[in-house]
Amino acid sequence: MFQLIYISTAQNILPNDLDSILSISRRNNGRDGITGMLLFNGKRFLQALEGEEAPVMAAYKRIKCDHRHRASAILSSKAVDDRQFGNWAMASQRATRDTNDRSLIEAVDALVADVSDPNIRALFSSYVRMAVAA
Ligand SMILES: Cc1cc2nc3c(=O)[nH]c(=O)nc-3n(C[C@H](O)[C@H](O)[C@H](O)COP(=O)(O)O)c2cc1C
Secondary structure, X not given: OEEEEXXXXXXXXXXXXXXXXXXXXXXXXXXXXXXXXXXXXXXXXEEEEEEOHHXXXXXXXXXXXXXXXXXXXEEEEEEOOOOOOOOOOOEXXXXXXXXXXXXXXXXHHHHOOOOOOHHHHHHHHHHHHHHHHO
């Protein structure tokens, strides 16, 4: 099992874009045996993709070229024993003006609670705390 985590900066994001990104992701990732999680704070994306190495790299190659974000940087790419991000074709959370900060933090902490690598868990937990502070 292979896992890749990257961060990127949104650009030209329209209100409906996140919904269409998620529905395409769930369709393609379901087909390709990819699971993961996408966080969006209105400025930056943090995404984990996991599955067999070839489909994960193929998905990342497609995602990287997407004009709705730029400056994608890989934070971690490595073999993992098991899926760390449950069985979600793509779990997601977004911070919006309507989102109560505490409920967002709690939602993300719950989503990553089963991630066995403490560094990866800390990455997502600290990202969401930074995101709500921004
Ligand atoms: C931040 C971000 C995350 C994305 N995540 C995924 C993903 O997990 N899986 C996926 O297939 N496409 C994802 N996409 C969309 C891809 O860039 C691309 O539009 C899509 O894979 C094309 O699918 P299609 O060839 O079936 O039309 C993402 C795009 C962005 C901007």
